[in-house]
Amino acid sequence: MQLTPSGSLRVLLLNGPNLNLLGQREPDIYGTMTFEELNKRIRDYAKEIGIELKSLQSNHEGALIDAIHEAADWADAIVINPGAYTHYSYAIADALKAVRLPAIEVHLSNIHARDEFRRTSVVAPATVGQIAGFGAMSYLLALQAAKAIVQQGRE
Template identity: 45%
Template sequence: MAKPLVLIVNGPNLNMLGKRQPEVYGHQTLADIETAAAAHAESLGLDMEFHQSNHEGDLVDWIQGARGRAAGIILNAGAFTHTSVALLDALMAAEVVCVEVHLSNIHQREEFRHHSFVSKAAKGMICGFGSHGYILALDALARLIKES
């Protein structure tokens, strides 16, 4: 029997993790996060695809492509979280359970970061736990998939 597929989709500037504002985003690179997430997904019996782009349309394409193919999406949309109705629309059209992740606690930051368009389509949000948020999101998503 095939393992459920989970997409982890990362937005703009996350390719700069480990270099950009480590006091906010930590010292781990996106490659470090991908390695840890892949190992954890495997331990949960999940297949995983990991994507990152600085281009909104790429994220929309990956999310739309999850429809009928993936059991869930973990989305760290970066700055697009606060600006992108297109990502919200793609999530709604994908009809796949989504967990929203942020490395920092967006509610302790600038006011413009407090609003998330993604949240309307997400089952839940994990923020403020740094790279460990991806592990927490995988745990949550595995549980949601099992319950469905």
């Protein structure tokens, strides 16, 4: 684990395809909070609990994989909402396994209560755990979990 000079933990936050459309995209499922509002809430909370956060949203699988690879050099943990890649990106799962950082999968909606195809995550086996169905709170819970997991590793 690499601590910043201030002693905070470093977390990479990744958001996959279409999450940039929050607030517009299916508000009955994802809510009306915009992506910018969600990111502000996450950043503010991360700062409050002593996490240095670097975030990236991409609609391109390769960009997400490159960010995961780069995280091996600086991050203590990864929080990832793979979006639709959840259900078929073995490449993202392999990247998470390769970097050997604790990763937490998050989803705004409860993927297990939705369409059948959304109930299977090929990414989940490469993560410490999955948090789904709590809206924006899913991300805050994931940050708490990441911090606890990294701190337990220090002991």
